Amino acid sequence: MDLDAVRTFVAAADAGRFQEAAAELAITQQAVSKRVAALERDLGVRLFTRTARGARLSIDGQAFLPHARELLRVAERAEASVRPGRRPLRVDVIASRGAASGLMRAFHRAHPEIELDVVWLFDIEKAVTAIRSGAVDASFRAVAAPGRPLPEDIASVRVLDEPLQLLTGPGHALAGARSVPLARLAGHRIWMPGVVPGTEWAAYYDDLVAEFGLTIEATGPNFGSDALLDTVADTPALATFMGGRTRLVWPAGHDLRRIPVTDPTPVYPHSLLWHRDNPHPALDVLRAHLAAASAGHDSAGTWTPGWVTPR
Amino acid sequence: MDLDAVRTFVAAADAGRFQEAAAELAITQQAVSKRVAALERDLGVRLFTRTARGARLSIDGQAFLPHARELLRVAERAEASVRPGRRPLRVDVIASRGAASGLMRAFHRAHPEIELDVVWLFDIEKAVTAIRSGAVDASFRAVAAPGRPLPEDIASVRVLDEPLQLLTGPGHALAGARSVPLARLAGHRIWMPGVVPGTEWAAYYDDLVAEFGLTIEATGPNFGSDALLDTVADTPALATFMGGRTRLVWPAGHDLRRIPVTDPTPVYPHSLLWHRDNPHPALDVLRAHLAAASAGHDSAGTWTPGWVTPR
DNA sequence: GCGGACCACAACCACCGGTTGTGGCACTAG
DNA sequence: CTAGTGCCACAACCGGTGGTTGTGGTCCGC
Structure with missing residues (x-):
């Protein structure tokens, strides 16, 4: 599991569309798609249901989202613990x-x-x-x-x-x-x-x-x-x-x-x-x-x- | 910050030596050294003081260690949240x-x-x-x-x-x-x-x-x-x-x-x-x-x- | 029916991150 | 003092990850 992928997942979940998340993260939509796909492959579940109007969280995605946010929070605190x-x-x-x-x-x-x-x-x-x-x-x-x-x-x-x-x-x-x-x-x-x-x-x-x-x-x-x-x-x-x-x-x-x-x-x-x-x-x-x-x-x-x- | 690097850091901190951590993680000592060095570069601080008898945690390393453990715990829970x-x-x-x-x-x-x-x-x-x-x-x-x-x-x-x-x-x-x-x-x-x-x-x-x-x-x-x-x-x-x-x-x-x-x-x-x-x-x-x-x-x-x- | 918005797949390529090989350093035993 | 041992770092190499651009497929609204 990669923290960048988790960050991307959260951004995509918040935006509801991969493209918007890509713009926020300053990468291409294809990169977002690949990161999410890699995360889904790692976890073994589908996190989004893709539609023609964006991507909505699946049930597994909903369950995973708060854990993902917590993970990013803890990572931020870990970095802060050594930040001069x-x-x-x-x-x-x-x-x-x-x-x-x-x-x-x-x-x-x-x-x-x-x-x-x-x-x-x-x-x-x-x-x-x-x-x-x-x-x-x-x-x-x-x-x-x-x-x-x-x-x-x-x-x-x-x-x-x-x-x-x-x-x-x-x-x-x-x-x-x-x-x-x-x-x-x-x-x-x-x-x-x-x-x-x-x-x-x-x-x-x-x-x-x-x-x-x-x-x-x-x-x-x-x-x-x-x-x-x-x-x-x-x-x-x-x-x-x-x-x-x-x-x-x-x-x-x-x-x-x-x-x-x-x-x-x-x-x-x-x-x-x-x-x-x-x-x-x-x-x-x-x-x-x-x-x-x-x-x-x-x-x-x-x-x-x-x-x-x-x- | 890479979760694999954090895992490696924790293993090395527990073992006290890079070689032992490398054996646990089934990688080479050089890989451990590179991962830890990369983590230190990311964080901007030195996590270990290297000696001829191993590697001891620096002060920053001591402060970082509990956060690193927590990070791995949360990552584990995040994975468990979608594990069938x-x-x-x-x-x-x-x-x-x-x-x-x-x-x-x-x-x-x-x-x-x-x-x-x-x-x-x-x-x-x-x-x-x-x-x-x-x-x-x-x-x-x-x-x-x-x-x-x-x-x-x-x-x-x-x-x-x-x-x-x-x-x-x-x-x-x-x-x-x-x-x-x-x-x-x-x-x-x-x-x-x-x-x-x-x-x-x-x-x-x-x-x-x-x-x-x-x-x-x-x-x-x-x-x-x-x-x-x-x-x-x-x-x-x-x-x-x-x-x-x-x-x-x-x-x-x-x-x-x-x-x-x-x-x-x-x-x-x-x-x-x-x-x-x-x-x-x-x-x-x-x-x-x-x-x-x-x-x-x-x-x-x-x-x-x-x-x-x-x- | 067609254009638009969205995501997935393919091809390409740079660079990250692993390996092996080697060197330097500190401590220890003889 | 010196040889040996155990440790970590640096160098060279190389395969695969992960980014890009280009393109195709699907759904929806006008």
Whole structure:
């Protein structure tokens, strides 16, 4: 199926005559006839009933027409998604099911008219480069990485402190606890295969380990969250950290426990980053939305690394 | 933009390497390279960053990918809409904004998983032909037309009696009435440019005219409902009939009145028609839904033509 | 009955899009 | 360091797609 043929089909359906459609598309009537015939051959049905006064849609053509229009609409949006200038707002989120992603879903619910594209960048360094180049408009990150202050032209605002929870299977020693103090995790094996070395996530856990004497293993390949959950559920000696607002695809038949951590509660500090000179109109809307949504957070009894910009 | 190129882009993005994508698509690596290059040239952006270990998505590529997937999904659905066997349920409704259309919208809300295609057929004769040939699965019609009983293999059930209302502008003699008896419409000009001669709609109004001595003008070309409403609003001598459950795009700035008609209330009898041997699984669901939704109608004080099958 | 409007078919031709062959580059093992 | 491997891009070639012009057939209205 060829998009040009679909475009021609829609034009012919609207015009009711191949000749008129041909004039609109700046091709000959014969070309329209051939394109439509090719589309009909591809689909295996007759789309028009030809008469001496034009071409009317057949029943199959009527059924196909709205799908054809939708196809052209989607194609237009796909092109617009990479068109420089007036493209959709492009936001980098740190994990597709994490809290930042949840914030963007809420933003989309509040402003469905704003076109969004969500991408993922490796670390804050790549994010800053992309923001400065204009390739992305905003980024959810923990700022700043240790010893690397943000450049002058990048602005940031803290939008969400996400408390970390312990995730264990039913056989784990702490599985029955309603909550667990951070100090009691010393000696337990905590497995974080998703944390890529060199990212600010890794820096965050490095600091957590150093300050509270935890044992975090980031070894082994990351087979995705499904495999992680499977392993944690089946291995009594293993637990993992998980953002308290992370959406999980809860594996059926597994008995996984989310246990709040206290004294202090480690929170992951999500900030929004953007370029001060970015003229995208939707960027202001996003910032206003997040400012309203993040009001009234309480940081008492929580922990963040020392290098994190204070609220 | 070429759908084959988009398919190739998605395959390469999933595989991470052009060679693997080429194997999946049963073409050479060079062909994949050329297709992706052509797509990048069309879009004006680079979709992959080529490395010696494969090809990773660029930021633009990441933004484009979900749109590309959506495009292929829509293309698949478009093809399925005309695929013989297991295509979406295809229903003929009498007018895109009429009551039958409202019933189908309600059905879609109740069963969003059922794929639907809505078409429009000229009259009940065409509808019966289409149903018998299997080109459409069901049709909303007034059965039967005078003197033409339904064939044996077509089944029907009355699903909605839609009361007719009078639609007038503010200057009309009846504009202030809360309701109007049918007999009082004698002598008033009622304009129905949308009624096509030869359809069962026309037969309905012919009977209405004959029985109550109305003056219905079906002359003049039909410029669409917008033009109809404009004219009615501005012409004190004109009124028109309108289904009580018809959704209107109410013209801004016009003061149009919908006036119920009584003693008796003419109702338009919508029935669902289908082929007894039609095996489409969604057809049973639709019939069950309509049976449940149409329960408990009251036909006292209403009028339908004598040729209409009684409830 | 004839002219006009419309679509389909035929012949022709340019160019798109596939193939094979080859080269350059990056990473790795010895 | 070097040879080897795996990756993608470029070049040359070639068949078929998809455009054009020219023509024929059919239906409708005057």
